[in-house]
Amino acid sequence: MPETAHIGRGPRMKSTATIDEDNKTAAILKCLDVAAILIDIDAVVTNLNEQAALILGIDRKEILGRSFFGLEEDNSHYVNVRAALRRALGYPSGEQQAELILHVRGRDHTYLLKPAPLRLEDGTPFGTMITLHDMTYLRDKERARTNLIATLSNELKTPLTSLSLAIELLQRKTPDPKQHEIIDTVVEDLARIRDLSDSLLNVTRDETTSIAVRNVSFFLPGS
Missing domain, CATH: 3.30.450.20 (PAS domain)
Incomplete structure (x- = not known):
């Protein structure tokens, strides 16, 4: 044109x-x-x-x-x-x-x-x-959704950490093998919830790949 x-x-x-x-x-x-x-x-x-x-x-x-x-x-x-x-x-x-x-x-x-x-x-x-x-309305909705997901993901971190510490304490002080099986199941479920929380948080992040450039001096043979 x-x-x-x-x-x-x-x-x-x-x-x-x-x-x-x-x-x-x-x-x-x-x-x-x-x-x-x-x-x-x-x-x-x-x-x-x-x-x-x-x-x-x-x-x-x-x-x-x-x-x-x-x-x-x-x-x-x-x-x-x-x-x-x-x-x-x-x-x-x-x-x-x-x-x-x-x-x-x-x-x-x-x-x-x-x-x-x-x-x-x-x-x-x-x-x-x-x-x-x-596109303002759509972008506002996207930002609101992203903020909600990030907030939920962050809010899950505190109770998950507390539960993990409590379960770890129970594992140490529970001698009953059957109770250990139940505790192990809870540990696996907590791990899945933590992975889900991390995945949600990653969705809201703008992950960009950065390339680090640095100068390196070297000598060629015979030079």
Whole structure:
């Protein structure tokens, strides 16, 4: 997608038919539940709905007819959306999407940005529709679930430790072989519960693999 700037150009003259089509497109975008921005083959913004204007923090009239890649750099929302679009476009076709977090209406929102190429019936491209799906509710639920699992796992550690110490004490002071069999069964059950607790805790962790790099001096034979 060429990043051709059209800032400074005068307004394009539109026929009545074109204006009618723009009005129809605007009406369709208004009915969408997601923020949507339409740009043509030259990356010029041809339409967008109010949700998109709100997220970008730009009035619709100020962005229409201008290059999406040539707007003011002092708007942090626009800069973040533009960066997310570039990230998404860098992925293979079918995987083009990117998440970003923006502070909108008093709180942080998580959006999933997706660019969708627009083509005519003969396959000729004529633009791109950029959508921003609000994923905040889903991400909030994921965080709540993760926090709950981590809390339950940590809360299990104290009683499990106490039970383990009590069972160990019983093992030492119980001479009856039959009672030892019962105690051994309890020990196995406690071990399974502890493994389950550890597994739950590991699910909530972002386990990343780190590679340590260090310089080592060595001499080759004959050097």
